[in-house]
Ligand SMILES: [Fe+2]
């Protein structure tokens with residue numbers, strides 16, 4: 251069963267993760283959904299696939315009134331990110347979804363219409379939520395060609411989408427990274443295969459290194475905290491990507 | 501109509517599941533209030549202990565109150581579990597209905613498509629019917645738990661009144677004891693009212 255865990259609380263300003271579903275079928279990749287709350291409003295990042303909608307919806311409702319969710323944030327167009335869109339809109343038709351302009355006419359294949367999407371330009375944009383101003387941070391080609399992360403400067407939390415994702419075996423699958431060196435072994439193959447551009451990667455690493463980040467929250471696998479955030483950025487900067495396919499196969 | 505059928509009718513009649521979400525919100529509210537009874541009962545025990553011999557009667561009653569608050573916590577835990585499951589079931593049903601909707605649209609697109617999809621549509625309808633029936637049963641079980649919690653609270657009202665009476669003999673701590681007893685009584689009354697509201701919503705008379 252999925253469960254909502256609070257990551258950050260400062261009065262009405264909160265971050266929670268809906269993580270880890272041990273009951274989920276093995277053929278589905280496990281995903282983390284994040285709920286950012288401030289005052290009366292909340293935004294759900296990468297709400298997930300259609301198959302896991304019941305688990306996500308029930309886990310949120312157990313702790314929080316889902317009617318308060320006013321916005322969705324889709325980092326990119328993948329099915330594990332946003333294929334549950336139509337089900338969310340069934341529940342609340344007035345929901346708005348932030349999404350890269352690049353995918354504006356692709357994602358409606360999952361649901362929604364010309365009223366649903368708020369288009370994010372390539373350079374990113376500010377996103378108001380309650381009394382907060384969040385930032386859509388460009389991370390194009392990491393891995394999607396129109397890809398955004400979500401930064402909360404007040405909480406110093408970066409929702410990093412597929413960047414930082416890891417696929418650990420169940421016995422090492424923890425909410426937070428405990429042992430960076432152990433953890434990162436399960437991230438290597440993912441980043442080498444899914445991330446396609448070394449240039450885009452270095453550009454992101456430079457920008458990320460200049461940001462104040464206490465917690466880096468990926469859409470798959472454990473959350474990086476404290477010094478592990480910097481460790482990840484350094485590790486990623488040095489990792490050759492776009493190399494996940496062997497020459498023979500090419 | 502049975503309470504379960506009302507929710508079932510509603511989830512079928514509406515393309516959304518707001519009824520169950522609202523129910524969940526209200527149950528969470530009651531669970532929160534019930535936590536207050538537990539704290540008050542603990543407080544009553546402490547004050548009674550400090551008051552010593554002069555509050556022996558109160559001490560006995562407050563021990564009973566604590567026993568009640570434990571049972572209430574258990575009842576709330578069960579309510580929580582039930583409503584969580586119900587919510588999952590309803591969300592799952594919505595998912596199935598949406599998939600079914602896509603297939604119906606495909607079947608309407610042409611006779612050939614209808615031939616190919618006929619069997620699937622029938623199976624889906626059966627599954628949706630089954631899921632609806634299970635939701636009905638889940639609602640009935642939930643109703644039973646709500647009624648049980650209500651009865652438990654009604655019984656404990658007498659207990660909190662007894663505590664109020666015993667508080668009078670609490671010597672210099674009488675005021676503190678009375679306040680605690682009154683606090684418990686008010687909280688239980690609030691739970692009873694909310695539970696009644698829930699019952700009305702479930703049987704369809706309240707909305
Ligand atoms: Fe992806």
Ligand SMILES: [Fe+2]
Pocket residue numbers: 328330331411412469470
């Ligand atoms: Fe992903």
